[in-house]
Amino acid sequence: MSESLIDAADAVRAKAYAPYSNFQVGAAIRSVEGNVHLGCNVENVAYPEGTCAEAGAIAAMIASGDTKIAEIAVIAQASAPVPPCGGCRQKIAEFASGDVVVTMATTSGETLSMTVAELLPGRFDAGHMDASEART
Template structure:
């Protein structure tokens, strides 16, 4: 099964009683295992979970920590990119050249590298000074 197909399948499980906007995501980890996630809304809107974040959480829970490829699908006229927060989450586990394929349920796709989706990403190297002794 392709990543887009896996994302399409899990998208059907999305819990979206408020927006009705279902999103599915699938990750191929460095191990070759595939992890999926769908968006889960909550009446307290900021408390929901994006599909990409759910797939990343499943990957980490499954013992993997490196993303080799990711696909995201939604019923939209054009491919939908991950939100800013999810772009940062993806960058935590994926190198800058990892491909993110965004798809519509009608079959349109757009592929971008993580570095193109999140230029100037904040990363652990920027925290090196914080690792030293407290002043």
């Protein structure tokens, strides 16, 4: 994990819209093409309608034309590195192989790295949707 990816995630974290929780999160994705895509959390007064930083970075990646994650960094001002929520773990798994490293960081410099497979064991993927495999 390059420090520059954590730095990019931290820079976008400062732009997060989090007036209700004051919990700003930033995410930076490096695509397999080498491009960096950023996202920050965007809250809404109707809490379930907000957007996570990881989802925003994935949307930016897709909008640019890239489709595969090579590495990802997520940062928040917290006492320990904060992992992506369950929904974002599934979103990340849609665009990353199981061995892709997800680095979670705090603004004070603590980091924790895990692979996508470690974050989401038994992930649901397109292979589960094959009708011939679904028969018992």
